[in-house]
Amino acid sequence: MSQVTMTVNGKEMSGDAEGRTLLSQFLRETLGLTGTHVGCDTSQCGACVVHVDGVAVKACTMLAMEADGSDVATIEGQAAVDGTLNALQQAFQDHHGLQCGFCTPGMIMSAADLLKNNPQPTEAEVRHHLEGNICRCTGYHNIVKAILAASGQDVSSIAAE
Amino acid sequence: MPKDHGIGASPKRREDVRFLSGTGNYTDDIQVNGQAFVHFLRSDVAHANITSIDTSVASAMPGVLRIFTGADFEGVGGIPCGWQITDRHGEPMQEPAHPVLAQGKVRYVGDQIAAIVAETVEQARDAAEAIELDLEELPAIVDMKAALKEDAAKVHDDLTSNLCYDWGFVEENKPAVDAAFDAAAHVTTLELRNNRLVANPMEPRVAIGDFNRATGESTLYTTSQNPHVIRLLMGAFVLGIPEHKLRVVAPDVGGGFGTKIFHYAEEAFCTFAAKALNRAVKWTSTRAEAFISDAHGRDHVTKIELALDAENNFTAVRTDTYANMGAYLSTFAPSVPTWLHGTLMAGNYKTPLIYVNVKAVFTNTVPVDAYRGAGRPEATFQLERVIDKAARELGVDPIALRRQNFITEFPYETPVAVAYDTGDYHGTMDILEKMADLSGFEARRKESESRGKLRGLGVNCYIEACGIAPSNLVGQLGARAGLYESATVRVNATGGIVVMTGSHSHGQGHETSFPQVIAEMIGIDEDMVEIEHGDTSKAPMGMGTYGSRSIAVGGSAMVRATEKIIAKAKKIAAHLMEAADADIELSDGKFSVAGTDKSVAWGDVTLAAYVPHNYPLEDIEPGLEETAFYDPANFTYPSGAYACEVEVDPDTGKVTIENFNAADDFGNIINPMIVDGQVHGGIGQGIGQALLENAAYDENGQLLSASYMDYAMPRANDVPFYGVDHSSQTPCTHNPLGVKGCGEAGAIGSPPAVVNAVVDALRSGGHDIYHIDMPVSPSRVWQAMNG
Numbered sequence: 001m002s003q004v005t006m007t008v009n010g011k012e013m014s015g016d017a018e019g020r021t022l023l024s025q026f027l028r029e030t031l032g033l034t035g036t037h038v039g040c041d042t043s044q045c046g047a048c049v050v051h052v053d054g055v056a057v058k059a060c061t062m063l064a065m066e067a068d069g070s071d072v073a074t075i076e077g078q079a080a081v082d083g084t085l086n087a088l089q090q091a092f093q094d095h096h097g098l099q100c101g102f103c104t105p106g107m108i109m110s111a112a113d114l115l116k117n118n119p120q121p122t123e124a125e126v127r128h129h130l131e132g133n134i135c136r137c138t139g140y141h142n143i144v145k146a147i148l149a150a151s152g153q154d155v156s157s158i159a160a161e
Numbered sequence: 162m163p164k165d166h167g168i169g170a171s172p173k174r175r176e177d178v179r180f181l182s183g184t185g186n187y188t189d190d191i192q193v194n195g196q197a198f199v200h201f202l203r204s205d206v207a208h209a210n211i212t213s214i215d216t217s218v219a220s221a222m223p224g225v226l227r228i229f230t231g232a233d234f235e236g237v238g239g240i241p242c243g244w245q246i247t248d249r250h251g252e253p254m255q256e257p258a259h260p261v262l263a264q265g266k267v268r269y270v271g272d273q274i275a276a277i278v279a280e281t282v283e284q285a286r287d288a289a290e291a292i293e294l295d296l297e298e299l300p301a302i303v304d305m306k307a308a309l310k311e312d313a314a315k316v317h318d319d320l321t322s323n324l325c326y327d328w329g330f331v332e333e334n335k336p337a338v339d340a341a342f343d344a345a346a347h348v349t350t351l352e353l354r355n356n357r358l359v360a361n362p363m364e365p366r367v368a369i370g371d372f373n374r375a376t377g378e379s380t381l382y383t384t385s386q387n388p389h390v391i392r393l394l395m396g397a398f399v400l401g402i403p404e405h406k407l408r409v410v411a412p413d414v415g416g417g418f419g420t421k422i423f424h425y426a427e428e429a430f431c432t433f434a435a436k437a438l439n440r441a442v443k444w445t446s447t448r449a450e451a452f453i454s455d456a457h458g459r460d461h462v463t464k465i466e467l468a469l470d471a472e473n474n475f476t477a478v479r480t481d482t483y484a485n486m487g488a489y490l491s492t493f494a495p496s497v498p499t500w501l502h503g504t505l506m507a508g509n510y511k512t513p514l515i516y517v518n519v520k521a522v523f524t525n526t527v528p529v530d531a532y533r534g535a536g537r538p539e540a541t542f543q544l545e546r547v548i549d550k551a552a553r554e555l556g557v558d559p560i561a562l563r564r565q566n567f568i569t570e571f572p573y574e575t576p577v578a579v580a581y582d583t584g585d586y587h588g589t590m591d592i593l594e595k596m597a598d599l600s601g602f603e604a605r606r607k608e609s610e611s612r613g614k615l616r617g618l619g620v621n622c623y624i625e626a627c628g629i630a631p632s633n634l635v636g637q638l639g640a641r642a643g644l645y646e647s648a649t650v651r652v653n654a655t656g657g658i659v660v661m662t663g664s665h666s667h668g669q670g671h672e673t674s675f676p677q678v679i680a681e682m683i684g685i686d687e688d689m690v691e692i693e694h695g696d697t698s699k700a701p702m703g704m705g706t707y708g709s710r711s712i713a714v715g716g717s718a719m720v721r722a723t724e725k726i727i728a729k730a731k732k733i734a735a736h737l738m739e740a741a742d743a744d745i746e747l748s749d750g751k752f753s754v755a756g757t758d759k760s761v762a763w764g765d766v767t768l769a770a771y772v773p774h775n776y777p778l779e780d781i782e783p784g785l786e787e788t789a790f791y792d793p794a795n796f797t798y799p800s801g802a803y804a805c806e807v808e809v810d811p812d813t814g815k816v817t818i819e820n821f822n823a824a825d826d827f828g829n830i831i832n833p834m835i836v837d838g839q840v841h842g843g844i845g846q847g848i849g850q851a852l853l854e855n856a857a858y859d860e861n862g863q864l865l866s867a868s869y870m871d872y873a874m875p876r877a878n879d880v881p882f883y884g885v886d887h888s889s890q891t892p893c894t895h896n897p898l899g900v901k902g903c904g905e906a907g908a909i910g911s912p913p914a915v916v917n918a919v920v921d922a923l924r925s926g927g928h929d930i931y932h933i934d935m936p937v938s939p940s941r942v943w944q945a946m947n948g
Contacts, residue, residue, distance in 0.1 A: 020283070034190035035183020037415070039363045040448035044869030047363060075183035085181055093177040096838045100668030101180025102363040102415025108181065123882075130877035134869070136363050136416050137668045139845025139907070140877040142838060158882055 004068045008033065009077025017064040023057075024048040026064035027074060035075040035105050039134070046133030049106040049113075050074045056113035058106075058132070075105035078112075088112055088150040095155070097146035099137035107133050111147045120151050167681035168898075171834035174673040176666070185413040188367035188384050193441035196369065197226055199431065200285035201444070202275040202292055203453065204267035207301035207525035207862025208316070211265055211294070214275060219291035224284030226438055228292070229276040229430070231264040237433065240426055241398040242490035243390075245639040246499050246521070249329030254521070256325075257317040259489040261399065261426045261433070267296065268316055268488035269525050270862055271453025276430055278442055301862035305462060305483040305522040316488055316523040325486050325495065325521035330503040334576065338516040341477035345468035349551035355539045356935045357460035357485065357856040358849075359872060360532045362667075364415020365446035366455060370431030374439055378406050381432045385411040386421045386665050387705020390642070392697050394424040394492065400433055404697075407432075411695040414667035418846070419531040420455045421667065422707050423492035427454070452867040457856055458532020460485035461498060465543040467551050475566045477514040478506055480543060484521045487528035494530040495521065500638050501536030501626070501708075507575035508544045509586045509622040509800060510566040515576045525862040531707065533846055533908040537625045545621035545913035550931045553924065559917070560599075560620055564590065571891075579626060581798045583891035586622060589824050590802045593620070596886050597804040597822035605806065605819075606925065615809040616819070617922025620802065623910040627902035628713030628797035628893075645792040646714040647701040650679070650722040652730075652785035654771035656764035658690045660722075663703010664715030665694050669839070669904065671711060674832040678716060678898065682723050684749040685763055701788055709902030712831060713797050713893070720897045721789035729781060733766045736777040797893045797901040801825035803844075805914035809922040814943030816852055816919055822884035823910060828892040828901035836903045840885045843907020849875035850908075851915035855936050873936070 005014040008031060015030035027033045027050070036059055039045035048059040051073040079085050085093065088111055098104040107130070114121055114129040121129070126147050127140070135143060149155045164170040179185050216228040240259040247253055258264075263274045275292055279285035300314040307313060308323040316323055329335065342348060369382040379402055385391050388409040395409075396402040414421060427444050434442040446454065461482050468477040484498035503517035534541075552559035567586040574580050594600070602618050609616035629635075632643035647663040660675060676690035693699055703715070731745040734752035738745075744755045753760035769776055770785040806820040823840055830836050853873035857865045866872040892899030912935060919937050923930050923945060930945050 018283070028190075033183070034187075035185075037187070037364070038189075039365065039415075040869050042448065042868050042870050044874075045363060045448070075181075079182045083178070083182070085178070089181040092181055093173050096174065096834050098177060098180055099670070099838060099842060100362070100364065100416040101176070101185050101413065102187065104180050105183055127877040134363065134874050134876065136361055136418065136846070136874070137842045138838060139841035139843070139848075139875075139883065140880055141841040141845075141883055144877060144882070 002065065004064050006067050006070050006072050008072045009074060019065065021064045022060050023062040023064050023067050024059035027059060033074055033076050037102055037105055039102065044134065046110060047103050047106040049109040049133065051109060051113065056110055075108060078108060088115065091146040091150035095142050095146040095149055097138065097142045103133060103135045107135065107143055114147070115151055120153065123148065167677055168831050170677060171832055172673060172677065172687060174670050176670065176672045187364055187413045187415055188369065188382050189445050191369060191382050191412070193369055193371050196441035196443045197278050197280060197438065198282040198285050199276050199278045199434065199442050199444045200282060200289050201273045201427065202277065202289045204270055204272040204274055206267065206296060206298055207270050208299040209267050209296035210299065211263060211267060211274065212297050213295040215293035216275065218293065219277065219288040222284065222288040222291055224280035225288045226278045226280070228288070229262060229434065231260060231262045234261045237261060238399040238401065240424060240429065241394055242495065243394065243492045243641050244496040245641065246326045246328055246495040247639060248326040249332050254326035254495055255320045256490060257320055261429050269527055270864055271527055272488065273426055276434065278434055278438060301525045303524055303526065303858050303860055303862050305485055305524060308522050308524055309520065316525055323523045325523055328499050328519045330517045330577065334514060335516045338477050338479055338514045341514045342466065342468045342479060345476055346471040347469045347555060349467045349547055349554055350464065351547045351550050351932060352464045353543060353546060353932060354934050355459045355461040355463065355542055356850060356854065358458045358532055358854050359452055359856050360418040360420035360455060360458055361874060362416030362418055362421065365448055365451045366421065366425065366427065367445045368428045368431040369441060369443040370435035371441040372435040372439060378408060379432050379436060380408045380410065381428055382410045382412065383428050384414050384421055386414065386417040386667055386707055388665065388695055388697050389663060389702050390705050391424050391428060395429050395432065399429045408698045411665055417667045418533045419458065419535055419707060422705070423456050423530055449868060452872065453527055453864055456491045456528050456530035457487065458529065459539060460529050461539045463543050465547045467547045469551060473555060473557060473562060473565060475510055475512040478512050480506060480517050482519045484519055485526065485529050486521050486523055487526045488523060489528050491528040491530035494528060497531050497536040502540045504577045504579045505537050505540035505624060505626060506544060506577050508541065509568060509624050511568045513576060526858055533843065534905040535708065537905065538909045538912060541623045541909050542913050546916060546932065549917045553931065560590065563622055579796060582795060582894045584798060584800050584826060585889055585891050586800060589800065589826050589889040592886055592889055593802040593804055593822060593824040596824060596884050597820065599804065602806070609808050615811055615922040615926040617807050617809065617918040617920065617925060619805045619914045619917025619921055621910065621913040621917055622800065622802050624798055624800045625905060625909050626796035627709035627799055627905065628793050628896065629708035629710050630796060631794060632792050642704065643792065644704050645790050646710065646718045647703040647788065647790045648715065648719040648722045649701050649786065649788040650719065650726050652726055652767050654768050656689060656767045659693060660690060660719055661693045661700040662715050662719060663700050663705065664711040665706040667706070669706065669711060670832065670835045674712065674835055675716065675719060677831050678719060679723055682727065683747065683763060709904040712898065712900050713896055713902045714791060714793055716898055716900060717793070717896045718789050718791035721791050722787045725787035725789065726785060729785060730766045732777065732781055733769050734761050737761050737765065737769060737775065794895040797828065797896070799825060799827050799901040799903065799906055801906055801910050803910040803914040805918040807915065807918040807922055809919060809942060811926060811946060814939035814946065816937055816942060818848060818881050821881055823907065824889060825887045825903065825906050826889040826891055827887050827903045828890055829899040830887060831900065836887060837885050839903045840907045841883055843905060844883050844911045845875055845880055846908045847911025848880055848915060851912040851935050851937055853879065853936050
């Protein structure tokens with residue numbers, strides 16, 4: 001066991017980690033940040049996407065120790081302190097971009113990464129970017145629509161919500 | 162102008178706020194004080210005798226609290242099956258014992274042999290490696306037809322064969338059906354496989370057992386679609402715990418799709434072990450475990466025949482299906498290929514004679530049970546595929562052939578024992594033809610051909626039976642439970658309402674849509690209504706959510722309870738206004754006396770109910786809380802027409818979905834936004850089945866597609882935007898909301914549309930083919946084109 005310290009959503013947090021402890025596990029079990037979800041064990045589903053030093057990372061592909069000293073952003077830090085959703089979160093609610101909510105944290109963190117690097121993505125770019133995020137509920141329709149809407153594009157011509 | 166309130170409006174989902182901000186409460190998020198962790202040692206071979214298990218070294222490993230094996234469960238009940246099928250000879254199905262931990266034999270890859278409870282999950286996993294296990298491998302039974310051969314090895318030695326049941330429906334009709342085939346002008350025959358699928362809700366299953374020695378109460382937190390059903394099955398049949406000493410909580414659940422209906426051994430184990438160890442015991446499935454322990458879906462091998470007369474009227478349908486049960490009978494498994502499948506074989510058509518034969522077979526594979534649609538997708542796929550093949554053989558338009566045979570008068574009694582109350586199949590098809598611009602298809606085909614691509618159009622219909630189900634009927638059919646639903650409506654003194662429903666939301670949005678109904682009935686703001694679900698200590702006994710039953714059955718229970726509330730509130734209002742009960746009207750949250758300007762507000766009445774100073778205490782009790790149990794009079798029958806357009810790359814066989822349109826008739830609709838989302842998701846899963854997904858076993862019973870590296874889940878790139886329309890609305894006639902249910906439609910209606918379209922594309926390229934089995938992968942398409 002070693003102590004690992006990182007800044008999570010702007011707050012310095014520490015905890016013990018084994019060499020094999022994954023970042024996803026550390027966030028959920030040690031720091032109690034259960035918004036980051038684990039949906040697979042082969043780094044395919046993307047439910048655990050967080051940002052480490054500004055880059056989207058599947059938290060199950062990184063050891064907690066590798067994130068020592070890093071700046072980590074998770075779903076818990078996306079809304080304002082008063083609970084107001086950010087523009088991307090709000091677009092997901094407005095366009096019914098989630099159902100069971102389990103893949104949602106990863107979808108939001110992955111989409112935020114896309115929009116940071118490509119503020120006006122095409123539909124095809126959105127779909128391609130989501131290759132590493134699996135949703136079983138929505139058929140992706142409203143997720144893609146929400147991301148396009150969050151980028152400021154007119155989605156009114158896309159079939160009903 | 163769309164409504165912004167009540168029934169028919171699309172308020173934003175209130176549950177989204179917690180899901181979008183990482184503050185949901187899924188089962189794995191729950192940490193019970195002092196919890197220990199369990200890891201299951203699972204069989205890595207399909208069929209073997211357990212000759213010895215030595216846990217002595219493993220038990221001494223760091224952190225290990227106790228290792229349980231089958232010996233610890235002797236005398237404990239097995240996992241029960243909830244439905245008994247009677248075969249065509251009047252005999253009950255063969256029903257094997259299903260132990261919590263394997264007793265002497267393992268029967269599929271994933272069968273649980275031992276359970277290691279330790280302080281941490283890592284310690285439990287480490288100790289599992291140190292268990293010394295000797296297995297004597299036996300021949301694996303994988304193929305269903307081989308399993309039924311006389312000399313086949315048996316999955317269960319104490320059964321007479323691997324045949325669970327041989328079901329005929331309707332058995333008395335068989336001679337007439339056979340005669341109709343003899344007299345037919347044309348017979349179309351199609352053999353197909355409905356591919357085995359893994360439901361794959363994104364949240365893996367989790368169970369936490371807890372025990373309170375002081376009260377003697379056990380608590381199970383579990384990822385379930387129906388906590389009361391788990392309480393009943395586990396309490397009564399496995400562990401012998403009465404309901405008042407057993408609480409089952411299913412908090413936020415990350416998708417179900419059927420596979421979280423069933424009672425699983427891990428739930429019983431955690432509850433049992435918590436009491437044995439006086440510690441909470443937690444199990445979190447990995448995805449790898451989910452593939453080999455969650456009940457699978459579909460896996461039917463079918464031959465279907467359609468008889469037509471000289472005018473192309475359908476005269477008879479005859480089917481012969483082998484349905485894989487896997488190694489044990491999961492909770493509802495026997496009902497899926499029978500009552501949820503055979504009764505749908507009329508589809509949308511007035512075929513007068515139908516006979517369905519189903520042989521359910523035990524194999525050394527994961528148990529198979531309901532997956533989104535459950536039996537109805539299997540019925541729809543074979544029927545709509547054989548109709549498409551018939552149209553092509555006869556050289557007639559597939560839509561015209563369907564229209565010619567549509568049922569047009571309702572109610573309609575099918576020859577397979579169900580009575581459709583309402584529907585408008587021509588009207589729904591009209592909507593589809595317009596929204597999908599079918600008249601423009603030939604131009605789009607030419608455009609594709611100009612780019613060297615083959616374009617195909619597939620159209621089909623579906624009918625389903627939802628709102629499961631009338632208890633007396635399902636009792637006759639072998640269900641070992643009732644299928645009513647419950648609701649308690651608790652009105653607080655200041656007028657706010659809490660509804661405790663026995664149905665369960667795991668993505669469907671009950672917390673948003675259920676309040677819309679009450680808001681409409683009383684005329685108050687939706688924000689005054691909260692929905693609670695998923696905790697047996699709060700909600701009355703309910704049967705949960707599956708089979709698109711929540712609003713049709715659970716919503717109806719809520720309506721009935723609210724009607725009782727309103728009736729009582731009117732008596733209170735009448736007393737307050739010194740008027741006759743019969744003169745009181747309720748609208749916009751206000752009680753008024755007909756023909757006068759006298760009124761009292763909703764809140765005045767609710768306050769009087771709890772502060773009954775001026776109150777008709779001689780006539781009615783104080784308080785305002787009512788419970789209703791609603792048992793439906795019939796199934797509901799949503800229907801629809803779907804169109805898929807595909808492009809096929811003739812060089813690679815790759816299929817691309819270009820357009821997908823769905824016209825559905827769900828009866829009345831509470832929240833159109835949520836309904837659209839349900840259809841989108843169902844179509845996504847149906848496209849997944851048609852193009853991508855396959856739970857493939859090798860001849861040794863090893864699951865080859867047992868991770869997301871191998872099992873092809875649909876990704877955003879695999880699907881298009883969908884067109885959905887539910888303006889065709891023929892309300893259900895037998896429930897108070899006129900609703901039919903929408904959860905499964907997309908998954909039922911879409912697979913045949915995709916395959917019909919691929920066949921159409923290939924035929925347009927001059928390939929004389931009628932069928933490709935799902936998943937229609939590039940290699941299968943390429944082989945079909947290149948022989």
